[in-house]
Amino acid sequence: MPLRLDYLVLQTIWFAAMPVGAYALLHALLQRADAFTAIDRMTKVSWSLITAGAMAGLLLFYPGSAGFVFWMAALVASLVYIVDVRPKLNEVQRGNKW
Structure with missing residues (x-):
């Protein structure tokens, strides 16, 4: 049975x-706790648990399986942290460079 293109795409996305x-997860764990309150986001513990749960969801579920919804939620949680929280954390810890 030849490999189908949709299988290869899903496998690539899963590995990525x-x-x-x-x-x-690593970024959330390595940041100072006061930086999270300084940017007016949830606490370090909250984001650490969210990203840890997201990592578990990414490992346990597969995009082509019945757990696709959980896998997608885990990916979205990780991306929200990276796109929204991480830049603000980096900015507040670096200081304002005018």
Whole structure:
């Protein structure tokens, strides 16, 4: 049975999502707790648990399976952290460079 294109695309996305989730979790764990309150977001514990749960969801579920909804929610949680929270954390810890 030849490999189908949709299978290859889903497999590639699944493998690409792993480092994204791992990076979000690692970044959340390595930041100062007061930086989260300074940017007026949830606490470090909250984001650490969210990204840890997201990483578990990325590992446990597969995009082509019945758990696709959970996998997608995990990917979205990781991407929200990377796109929204991480830049603000980096900015507040670096300071304002005018």
